[in-house]
Amino acid sequence: QMEQEEGMMEGEDELTEVKRKCNDTVLMAEWSQDVMKLQALQEKVWRAFGEKAEKEEKKTKRLSGTRCDEDEGTVEDEEDVTGEIFHKRKDELQKDRERRTERGREGDMEGIMEGSRLWLECGGLTRGDWDGGAEDEDEEGGQKFAQALKLELGSAVARVIDRVLRLYTEMMDHSSPPATISFHPSDQAQDGGKVRDGWMGLLTRGRVEEPMKEKEDGDREQQLKNINSSHPNLPLHHPSLTRPTPLPHPPLLPPASQPKETSSSLPLLHYSMQQLFSRSLHHPQLPHLAPSRKDYLNSDPFLEFSSHASFPPLPFLGHLDPSLTRHGGELYLTAGGISFLSFEFVLNLCHVYTQEGLSPCHLKKAKLMFFYTRYPSSNTLKTYFPDVKFNRCVTSQMIKWFSNFREFFYIQMERFARQAVRDALTRGRENQLRVGRDTELYRILNMHYNKSNVYQVPERFIEVSEVALREFYSAIWTGRDSDPCWKKGIYKIICKLDSPLPDAFRMPGCPVKNHYLG
DNA sequence: CTACTGCCTG
DNA sequence: CAGGCAGTAG
Known part of the structure; x- marks a missing residue:
């Protein structure tokens, strides 16, 4: 074989x-x-x-x-x-x-x-x-x-x-x-x-x-x-x-x-399409042929754009002479000296459009979305994951993700709130109860939702985090945490602080800060 | 009944 | 993070 x-x-x-x-x-x-x-x-x-x-x-x-x-x-x-x-x-x-x-x-x-x-x-x-x-009506x-x-x-x-x-x-x-x-x-x-x-x-x-x-x-x-x-x-x-x-x-x-x-016009895929497919270009560890679903899912999915030198983000490249060339054991369709289709690329391209499940890239994007919305509706998810073929299973999986995100978020908030209460009691020192970018809590959150640190954490998320932290603090301070469902009230407050997602999230792939600037 | 949430567990 | 479960709202 x-x-x-x-x-x-x-x-x-x-x-x-x-x-x-x-x-x-x-x-x-x-x-x-x-x-x-x-x-x-x-x-x-x-x-x-x-x-x-x-x-x-x-x-x-x-x-x-x-x-x-x-x-x-x-x-x-x-x-x-x-x-x-x-x-x-x-x-x-x-x-x-x-x-x-x-x-x-x-x-x-x-x-x-x-x-x-x-x-x-x-x-x-x-x-x-x-x-x-307010959200859009014609959504x-x-x-x-x-x-x-x-x-x-x-x-x-x-x-x-x-x-x-x-x-x-x-x-x-x-x-x-x-x-x-x-x-x-x-x-x-x-x-x-x-x-x-x-x-x-x-x-x-x-x-x-x-x-x-x-x-x-x-x-x-x-x-x-x-x-x-x-x-x-x-x-x-x-x-x-x-x-x-x-x-x-x-x-x-x-x-x-x-x-x-001598010449022919061959339009390349539009930039958005290129971005959608570009993930397939960044996995040198993939086998040359027939990348299995497993390989695909295990590879680092995050979209990087370093290879755009060979993949120009132009809707048209003008008059080009397409031909097939071979490079490093792989075949490329080349136009005007620019290779833009390899066999592996084509396979992955198919994969992107036909895959049923969710990829690690989708997970990463979901985590970034958490900076804006802690309680996304399934409709919101459908809107902001245009390259995902939704069914009941996929939808609930993604909803489960956000449930897990929230869980982690609230656990950290409670942990730091309790620590703050302890500090206040033992040392009599009033804590600032803030989540600035210089704090440990921020570092932990950023590590969890933005591990590669390529996305700028929105200021609003820090504000929401501070609200949550203070709510937990006051609940603990006043002893409300003895009530078995004392967190409910806090959840209700936080869920009202969801905000609309930037339009960058409407595109397939991950929105990355400065991704096209190198 | 479905859709969603949250809790617990591995 | 996913699976399983109970609870809730519509």
Whole structure:
């Protein structure tokens, strides 16, 4: 089995064969079509996830009367740099746009840029929005919509992946007879549904198939038309999304006789998608092939962005020439010298979208969310974990997490409150009963909920902690703790101190302070 | 009956 | 942190 894998990865002939196929116009047309659909879906996702935040942000800017690049002061530093990054990107894109000489889609490009900027700024959000006040009314409707989009986007991604895997399976056919990659049987037994079946089938059978094509294609085609119908003057195929003349080519032209195209447009996954998938890029300890669920879950899940040098956060990279290259025993799809898809990456990408359970990354994010909300509703959880497929089990598991978080929180509060009472009695010294960032209690809390210390603990959480500490203190001091349910009152006070989560938590993955600044 | 909380345990 | 349980609210 391992030898087969080794064998698959060896031999330059197969590589060139794959390269040749990758250059095949028909294949690339299919690829472009799929990626274009992905792009359309991404835009919709952006509308679902980003629109609200965008509105709020604009509101804020209007009120403050300043732009982010005009702000000054230490607290605003993150946003300052973010703004610079964004404007740099914008310049690059402007050039790209001019090259394309295409009118009419300006609005959409702006939308994408808005999304990109929004995302970057979300990443920089480390301070809580506490002045916000009441929760949003339209939360649920948008949430439903987002869930639906999530599913659709998932299968669209899977279809693009299928195309890539097709290249691999073709390569396998040429290199070694019936190459079969063994996965964990449990994985295949999962009810992963069509998405998993699609690419799983390709892998296990080692043959090229056209999974679930007709109906879903039709649906998505319709979807696409719906999107475009909002801009009736617009061409269906945007030049930035497709090859110059992809479709008119004879579909069965022998690949060898294909004239070699010098350039083609290949949009990369949107930055948010990249972030969603980026976790798969950071696990050198993972086996080259077939990372099992166990490996995946045990690996450090936290999103880091050090590899973004090879994974640029741009919606488009302009005109690129995609090809397959090999590096360190792995295959990469390369465009413009930038590798952005490896076999392992693709597998993990599938995994992210089809996995049933919760990953350590989700746990980490949940812990950070605890800084804001001690008693999240299941609806809140669904809203802020858009990459999680919720069912009863998953929901209760996540709720259980927060129950455990609270338990730890209250245990610490009671412990320190009792210590404070003791100190007051024995030494007659009045304790300050505060949870400043220099205190032991803070250190313990931060260690528990923010172990890697990459997130700035919001000031409000410290305030809430102080309230809890004082409540425990006074209850103990006045002897109320003799009542068997003396903590109930304290819980009731604390649960009213929940606050809205920053919009950065709406995105898949973990919001990390300064994560894109290195 | 479900959904949620909290307590206890390993 | 998860499993099991009892209790509560709707």
